[in-house]
Structure formats: structure tokens, C-alpha cells
Amino acid sequence: MAYFAAAYFAAWLILFLYVFYIERKLALLGRDLEHLKNVVKRKKS
């Protein structure tokens, strides 16, 4: 039982962390992109 729980826990932990990483990074990148676009716009005007 302990092995069973450990295996499922570990596998889902790895996958979950990866999904979390992707979502978080996507959000951050989206924010950066907005920011940079504003900077470019300001520079041009």
C-alpha cells in the first residue's frame, strides 16, 4: 500500500509541478510582453 501511494503521489507530483511551471511561466511571459509593448510604444511616440 505504501509503495502504491508513493508511486501515484510521486508521478502526479512531477506532472503537477510541470503543469504549474508552464502556467506560471506563461502568465509571467504574458505580463512581460505587455510591459515591453508599452515601452516600445512610449519610445516610438
Place this chain on the structure above:
Amino acid sequence: MRLKNGTIKRCLGITSFLGIFISLYMAFFYTPLDKNLGVVQKIFYIHFPAAIVPYFAFFVVLVCSIIYLKTRDRKWSKIAYASAEIGLVIDTALLVTGTIFDKPTWGVWWVWEPRLTTSLIMWLLYAGYLMLYYSVGEAERRSRLTAVYGIVAFISVPISFMSIRWWRTVHPIVFEPTKIALDTSMWVTTLVFLFSMTLFYAYLLGHRVDMIGLQEEIEDLKDEVED
């Protein structure tokens, strides 16, 4: 087009999560307990798809690398890299569940058995692929070099498997892998799990490719700001 793309991704996400919940339910409650191994045998349902999907993912790397070298369309190299990274993550899950699965069934944490060893070598190959990706600055050169390595790496996987199998069969077999006899409900569960895991892979792939696109857009904008 953009809306359509987003809708497909959302659908993929929802169906893959639903599929995984259904397959987890099936694995826990629908399938009977194994006579010899008991509850430990249920690790198999997650172990099996985690073994197949990396092969598939790395095969995608190979195909996209070849297409990239032929067409020089950056889209393909993005898909190749994303697929390699996801394959590596699922391969990690496979190795972890594999070692945990080995202990109660074979009595040791690790057996240098062909399939397990090949998964480990695959892990090392694609970890090298990721390192290569991050140690080249220019996007065009990076795509070219990783594409070539993606081809070399995938080609060495089957030969590794064969040579390790010969290495094992010529040697006296210390650990006889226990044959897992599966009845119909177990097979159905395994296949459902495999299917939803593949969907999950596709869902992650879409997101990861988007992420690379965003990163490159940001790099371009940064250059523009600095000029």
C-alpha cells in the same frame, strides 16, 4: 484562427483532465485486485502509459527535426523542443514509478533490465538535448544543432535497447521479470489511461509551444528596445 486555436486547446485540456480522472477512477475501483501483488499492481496503470508516451514524444522530436531541416520553418523546431521537454518530464515520472514498482515486485529498487535501462538512457539523451538547447544563443543555429542531435539521439534508442537485451540474455538472468497477466477490465483501464495520457501530452505540447513563441517575441522586443 486564434480563437479556434484557443478553443481546441481548451477542449484538449478539459478532455485530458476528465480522461485522467476517469482512468484513475477505473484504476482504483473498476479493476479487480491482483492475486499476487495486491494493490501494488495498480501502479502498472500509470506506469504503462508513462512508458509509452515518452517514446511517442521523442518520435515526434525526430519527425519534427527532420521536417525542420528540410523546410527551415521555425515552427517545427519549436514543436520538437517542446515535445522533448514534455517527454523528459513524463520519462522522469516513469523512472520514479518504475523504481517504486520494482521494490515490492522484484525486491530491489533497480534492475538493469532492458526496458528500464533504455528509459534511463533515453532520459540522459534528452537531458543532453535540453542542455544543448540552452547553450546556443542564436535561434537559427540552435534549431539546426538540436535538430541534428534529436535525430542522432532517437536513432540510438532502439540500438541501445537491442544491445542491452542481448547483454542481458547472454548473461544469466538474475531477476526473472514477473509476467503480469491482465484480464479484460485491466486492459481496458490501461488503454483508457494511455489514451488520456496522450491527450494530456498534446495539451501540454500546445502550451509549451505557445510559451516558446512568447519567449521569442519578448527577445525580439527587447532587442528593439535596446536599439
Place this chain on the structure above:
Amino acid sequence: MNYLRHVLILVQKDIVAELRTKEMLNSMLLFVLLTMVMFNFAFGSGPETETLSSGLLWISFLFAAILGLNRVFVHEKDEGCLDGLMLCSMDCSVIYFGKAISSFLFLSVAELIALPVFTVFFVRESFLSHLWILIIVLMLGNVGISAVGTLLSAISINTKARDLMLPVLFLPVIVPILVAAVKSTGLVLSFSSVGTQQFWTEIVIWLRTLVIYDIIFVLVGFLTFEYVVEE
């Protein structure tokens, strides 16, 4: 015919350059010897280490090969020789074969000198009657190592990490050749304790693995090399 002549000219150029500096051969040779001595200190010497000796031989050759392969493109890249070669009106694969053949030669020379030393240090029983098989194994192993190593060396020279990159890329790819070469070397070293029939059936399996591997990787290197060096 012209193709072959071009390859040979490149090999000749590499040999001349190596004979002037001798940096690759010297470091490879010393490295092999050092590994053997270190092995002796790490594992002790006795009957129990004899079964490890075929592994030791290939591990030391493999690491020496990495040392040499790291240097294959360093001068070409830094002195701009590679650009010059690319400007020549010849197929890119000529450069690949020239480089692969010259690193094959250097590796073979280093092994030829290291092999007697290894025999003196670690082998108790004479295997002279089967020496020719060991030489075939060494040659086949070298073909694989230099074929895939030249390609990966060209890749790693183009990265920021340069020579740190090569082992990471090279070692997992070379696993099948290591398995096959170590197994067949072990068979040759202990042929007296293995029955003749068993010896031949097993050695054929491993030599076949080596040949298949060599063919595949020479082909892959030949087909993909141009994508690595183009700029």
C-alpha cells in the same frame, strides 16, 4: 575519385598538423595510462579485478577519445580554417569524412600503444591466439566512436559551453558500442574459460552489433553533418 582524393588531402593535413603539435596524441596517451594506474588504486589488483579489466580498457579509451574529439574542431574554428574549407567547392561530407578518418587514426595509434601496457598490467593469461579478434573489435569500436564523435564534436564546438558539452551529448549515444565492445573484449580475454562454440556464437552477436551501429552512425553523420557546419 575526386571525392576520395579530397578526403585524403584533408586527412594528410590533419596528420601533418598533429605531428607538428602532438597535443592530441600525447594527451590521449597519457590520459589512458593515468586511467589505468588510477583504476589500479581504486579497485586494487587481484583475481577479482580481472573480470573488470575489459570494462577498464574501454572506459579509458572512451574518455581518451572524448579528450581527443574535443580538439578536432578547435583549431579549425578558432583559426577560421573551417570557413576556408566551407568555401572550397566540394561536398560538406568531405570535411566530415576527413575529420572522422583522422580522429580514427589518432585514436587507433593511442590504443595501439596503450594495449601492450594494459596487457602487462591487467591480463594474466595470454590471448595471443585471439589477438586478431581483439584488433577487429578495437577497429570497429573506433569507427563508431569517431563517426558519432566527429559529428557531436562539430555540434558542441558551436555552443557556448564548447568542450563541456561533448561528454554530455556523446556518452549516452555511445552506450550500445560500449556494451558490445566491452562484451567482446571480455570474451577474448577469457576465451580459455569459455567453450569454443559458446565463444564463437557470442562473439558473432557482439561483432554484429558493432557493425550495425557503425553503419548507422556513419550514415547519420554523413547525412546530417552539412546542417551542423553551414553558417
